[in-house]
Amino acid sequence: MLGFLTARQAGLDDPLRLRRAESTRRVLSLKLNPDRDVDRIHGNGINTIDIEAIEGRYMLSGGADGVIVVYDLENYSGKLQYTCKAVCTVGRSSKYVHKFSVETVQWYPYDTGMFVSSSFDKTMKVWDTETLKPAEVFQFEGNVYSHHLSPIARKHSLIAVGTKEPKIQLCDLKSGSRIHVLQGHRAEVLSVRWSPRYEHILATASADSKVKVWDVRRASGSLFTLDQHNGDKSKASSEAVNTAHDGRVNGLCFTGDGLYLLTTGTDDRMRLWNSATGENTLVNYGKVCNESRKRLQFTVSRGCSPEFVFVPCGSSVAVYGLHTGELVTMLRGHYNNVDCCEFHPDYQVRHTKAPGGDYSLLPDEFKDEPVEQGCDVAKLTIS
Amino acid sequence: MNRKRALISDTFKVKKRRYGTQKFGAVSDGDGPTDIRATLEYLMTLFPRRLFNDTLPQIVLKHQLYSIHNDKTLVDKELNKLRERGELLMFQLGFDADTFGLVFASDYKAKVLAGEEGRATRATVEKFLQKLPSPCTDLSFTKDKMLREFLFTDSEITQLVKSGVLTVRDAGSWWLSIPNSGKFTKYFIQGRKAVLGMVKKSKYSEVLKAELEERRTTSHVKFHMKYHIHDIVGAELVESIPTTSGILLRFVEP
Numbered sequence: 001m002l003g004f005l006t007a008r009q010a011g012l013d014d015p016l017r018l019r020r021a022e023s024t025r026r027v028l029s030l031k032l033n034p035d036r037d038v039d040r041i042h043g044n045g046i047n048t049i050d051i052e053a054i055e056g057r058y059m060l061s062g063g064a065d066g067v068i069v070v071y072d073l074e075n076y077s078g079k080l081q082y083t084c085k086a087v088c089t090v091g092r093s094s095k096y097v098h099k100f101s102v103e104t105v106q107w108y109p110y111d112t113g114m115f116v117s118s119s120f121d122k123t124m125k126v127w128d129t130e131t132l133k134p135a136e137v138f139q140f141e142g143n144v145y146s147h148h149l150s151p152i153a154r155k156h157s158l159i160a161v162g163t164k165e166p167k168i169q170l171c172d173l174k175s176g177s178r179i180h181v182l183q184g185h186r187a188e189v190l191s192v193r194w195s196p197r198y199e200h201i202l203a204t205a206s207a208d209s210k211v212k213v214w215d216v217r218r219a220s221g222s223l224f225t226l227d228q229h230n231g232d233k234s235k236a237s238s239e240a241v242n243t244a245h246d247g248r249v250n251g252l253c254f255t256g257d258g259l260y261l262l263t264t265g266t267d268d269r270m271r272l273w274n275s276a277t278g279e280n281t282l283v284n285y286g287k288v289c290n291e292s293r294k295r296l297q298f299t300v301s302r303g304c305s306p307e308f309v310f311v312p313c314g315s316s317v318a319v320y321g322l323h324t325g326e327l328v329t330m331l332r333g334h335y336n337n338v339d340c341c342e343f344h345p346d347y348q349v350r351h352t353k354a355p356g357g358d359y360s361l362l363p364d365e366f367k368d369e370p371v372e373q374g375c376d377v378a379k380l381t382i383s
Numbered sequence: 384m385n386r387k388r389a390l391i392s393d394t395f396k397v398k399k400r401r402y403g404t405q406k407f408g409a410v411s412d413g414d415g416p417t418d419i420r421a422t423l424e425y426l427m428t429l430f431p432r433r434l435f436n437d438t439l440p441q442i443v444l445k446h447q448l449y450s451i452h453n454d455k456t457l458v459d460k461e462l463n464k465l466r467e468r469g470e471l472l473m474f475q476l477g478f479d480a481d482t483f484g485l486v487f488a489s490d491y492k493a494k495v496l497a498g499e500e501g502r503a504t505r506a507t508v509e510k511f512l513q514k515l516p517s518p519c520t521d522l523s524f525t526k527d528k529m530l531r532e533f534l535f536t537d538s539e540i541t542q543l544v545k546s547g548v549l550t551v552r553d554a555g556s557w558w559l560s561i562p563n564s565g566k567f568t569k570y571f572i573q574g575r576k577a578v579l580g581m582v583k584k585s586k587y588s589e590v591l592k593a594e595l596e597e598r599r600t601t602s603h604v605k606f607h608m609k610y611h612i613h614d615i616v617g618a619e620l621v622e623s624i625p626t627t628s629g630i631l632l633r634f635v636e637p
Contacts, residue, residue, distance in 0.1 A: 001394075021391045028395050246480055267481075284455035287619040305391030325456045 001025065024304040030319070032333035038084040041069045041091075048297060049342050050115075052107040053151060058087070059342075060115055062102030067091055068117055070129065088132060096134050098123065103144060103294065109151045116159060118144040124161060126173065138171050138178060142188070146295045149173075150194035158216065160202050162189030168204055170216060184212055184221050190250045191295045195275065197258025203275070205252045209243035211263050213278065224278040226263070228271060245269060251296035255307060255322065262309060262322075264298065266290050270311065272322065283325040289313045297340035312338035419461040422451050423471075423485065429610040434570070438498055438563055440490035445473070445483040446617035447610075475522050475558050477550070478568060482618075483522075486561065495548060498562055504546040507539045511548060526555040570605045571614075577603040578611040582621055582634045589633035592623075 004021045007013035042063035049061045051073070059071045068090040075082045090097050099121035108114035114135070118124040120143045125134040142164025149159050157173040158180070168189055170180035187208035195201035201223075202214045212222035226244040245265025253262045254275065261275045270288040272281045288311055290296060298311040300322065307322040310331075317331040317338055426448070427441040448458045462485070465471040472491055474484045492512055499505040514533045529535045535543075540557075543549045547562030561567075581598065582590050596608050604611065612632070615621050621632040 004394075017391070021394065024391055024395060282456070282459060284459055286449070286455055324454065326454060 020303060020305045023301070024306065027301055027304050027308055027319075028328070030329075030331060032331070035080045036075075036082055036084065038071060039069075039086045041086050041089055042067060046340070047101060047294075048104050048340050050106050051342050052112050053109060054111065058107070058112050059084075060105045060107060062105040062117055062119075064101040065092065066098040066100060066102055066119060066121070068098075068102060068105060068115075068127075088129070090127070090132050094132065096125070096132075098125070104146050104148075106147070106149055109149060109153075116147065116149060118147045118161065120144070122163075124159070124171070136173075136176060140169070141165055145189065146191045148192050148194055150199050151196055153194070153199040155199065156216075160192040160194065160204070162192040162204060162206075164188045166206070166208075168192060168202075168214075180216070182214055182216070182222070184214075185210065187248075190248065191252040193252045193254055193261075195258045196254050196256065197275075201275075203252055203254070203261055205244070205249035205263060207248040207250075209245050209247060209249060209265070211244040211249055211252070211261075211273075213261075213275070226261075226271075226273050226278050226280070228280050230280050230282075244271065244273075250290065250292050250294065251298050251311075253298055253300055253309075255300050256302035260322070262298075262300065264288060264290055264296055264311065266292075270309070270320075272325075281323075283323060285309075285320050285325045286327065288318065288320075297342075299343045301343055310343065312340065314338070419448065419452070419458060420465065422448055423487075426451075426610070426613065427487075429607045429613075431606055431610075434605055435563070435566060438494065439561065439567055440486045440494040442474075442484045442486055442561065442564070442567060444476075444614055444617070445485055446481075447613040448617065450613045450616035450623070472559070473522060474560060476564070476568060477558070477560075478572060484561070484564075491561070495562060499546060502546070504542040507535075507542045508546050508548055510539075511535070511543055523552050523556055523558045524549070529557075574604045574606050574611050575614060577601055578608070579615060579620060579634070582615075582632055587633075589624075589631055591626075591628060592630040592632055595632065 001021065004013065004018045008015060008018040042061065042065065044064040046061050046063050049059060051059045057072060057074050059073055061069050061071070063069075070087045070089070071084045072087050073084050075084075098117065098119035100119055102117050102119045105115060105117045108116070113129050114126060115129060116124065116126050122140045122143060124138040124140070124144055124147055126136040126138075127133070128135050138161070140161065140163050144161060144163050147159050147161045150156070158170045159173060161169045161171060163169070166183075166185040166187055166189065168182040168185070169178050170182065171178040172180075182202075182204070185204065185206040185208055187206050189204055189206045191205040193203050195203065200216050202216060203211060204214065205211045211226040213224055213226070214222045225242050227242045228244055228246075244263050245267050246269075247266035249263055249265045251262075251264035251270075254260070255262070259275055260281070261273045262270060263273065264270045268287045268290055270285045272283045273279065274281060296312065298309065301308045301310070306324070308328060309320045309322055311318050311320065313330070315332070315334050315338060319328040319331060320326065321328055423443055426443040430441040430443065432439075432441065445462065448462070449455050452458050462471065462473075466473060470488055472486050472488050474486065476482050476484045495508060495512065496505075499508045511533070526540075529540055540549070544551065544557065547560065547564075549557040550560040552558045577600075578595075581595065582588065592612060595612065598608075600608060616623050616632065620635060620637075622635050624631045624633060
């Protein structure tokens with residue numbers, strides 16, 4: 001590490017290189033943090049979390065009881081021991097709370113004034129954070145498994161929604177219309193994700209074992225379907241043609257640069273795909289335990305030199321190298337099953353949620369230097 | 384100025400120097416270049432030939448290699464290279480969509496022809512083996528491929544299925560298979576179940592690998608214990624944990 005710092009000082013290295021080296025070092029030494037904790041508001045399990053992209057300060061969480069909580073992750077107390085406080089809650093007493101479990105929450109990508117939540121009560125609500133009242137409610141015919149707003153969209157403000165119906169609905173935030181429908185899947189759509197590279201590219205995963213990639217500007221169907229055998233028809237039985245997995249596909253995640261797409265399925269496999277051609281890169285991660293009937297929320301690190309994938313696996317989180325497929329480590333600390341995890345790019349903190357209402361933050365520990373200085377090193381070189 | 388640009392990931396790789404040749408309990412693979420072919424040959428020696436009266440070629444399962452080498456992606460790549468060179472053949476064994484059997488191509492051809500001695504189907508099988516493309520990367524064949532590329536008639540295809548070289552996959556397509564491999568599959572599954580049962584019944588569902596190899600096997604386990612151990616470790620049915628007394632195998636709940 002000292003080599004990197006000296007090289008940066010002397011100007012021999014690009015500033016980004018030091019930042020990446022430090023991020024990688026932190027990810028490799030991730031441990032359960034005994035000092036930081038999060039307020040326990042949820043009584044039952046937590047299904048989904050989202051950290052806002054602008055400051056990385058506020059975290060949303062949606063629980064199995066329909067409750068939505070906003071937390072402030074910043075530590076202004078000056079003490080090392082700190083519990084992240086809940087800023088506001090849409091609790092069971094609120095008139096507008098979801099009736100059943102909240103499956104997905106997401107901040108509006110450009111500011112924290114708005115967030116969107118979807119739930120098994122067949123609705124998707126767009127909330128105003130100030131008043132905690134829904135500005136818009138979209139009704140659907142089936143349980144809503146997942147929704148996603150494009151993080152980079154400038155020309156459109158569409159929310160892609162995956163429900164129990166085989167068609168994907170695109171709801172427009174600006175006009176409130178939802179006439180745009182993407183047809184092609186044959187079973188319920190478990191996960192939808194916009195590409196972080198192109199604002200019109202959408203990937204969807206369904207229980208019929210297929211993953212389709214769409215360009216929403218096209219009138220005809222999907223761009224391509226991911227095939228795990230890369231077109232080699234002799235490898236599998238003939239029903240398994242053009243499938244991404246041998247079971248339901250329940251997790252989708254793009255890498256930070258949008259060049260690769262990761263999918264997980266109930267056949268206990270995780271596959272890495274080239275998102276431009278749809279080719280299976282055949283990286284072998286081994287058995288990635290997956291028993292989820294709903295969407296599996298997993299995440300990829302951003303800004304490290306070999307990227308890492310964090311997948312909830314039973315009651316721990318498995319960390320794999322993205323391109324090598326080797327299991328780097330298992331992060332243990334939860335008492336119950338881990339449902340979702342999210343990566344915080346500035347602090348390399350990983351937040352994981354479990355059904356017992358248990359939160360875990362895992363930054364690595366800075367024993368020799370106070371926390372502020374350590375964080376500054378990562379923020380130091382943003383050129 | 385000559386500055387070697389190193390990858391950031393190399394800085395975080397731990398390279399432990401081992402002094403002396405003392406081997407403690409935990410023996411791990413060195414990080415030298417992986418020789419897949421040597422590993423394959425070692426695993427082939429574990430296959431019991433006399434059990435099948437030498438009629439079967441030596442079969443190794445693809446996931447047994449994962450138990451020896453850490454990097455699965457590298458193993459897959461090397462195997463594909465060997466298959467493209469025409470030295471190795473891969474088969475779908477039928478009991479699991481993910482399980483593949485590997486046989487050396489020369490072994491396979493020799494054993495199949497030996498098995499066909501004096502049978503009426505011999506000529507067709509010889510013709511089929513000759514027609515097989517030398518780097519054969521296909522695991523299955525469809526009907527029109529057989530008819531057009533290989534110029535086989537329907538009755539010849541029936542003869543091939545009868546002789547065991549092709550197995551029905553579904554209407555109009557066939558898997559490439561090893562004749563008389565049914566016995567192998569039966570003993571293999573029986574043995575795997577028995578060994579897994581031995582691990583599961585142990586105290587805390589875990590047993591040291593060295594101790595498991597020493598144990599007396601029941602009549603259900605017909606293969607070498609090491610063959611089964613490589614299989615269950617590679618298929619991730621047991622977790623392999625390095626300890627100070629050696630490698631510990633712990634049963635994994637499915």
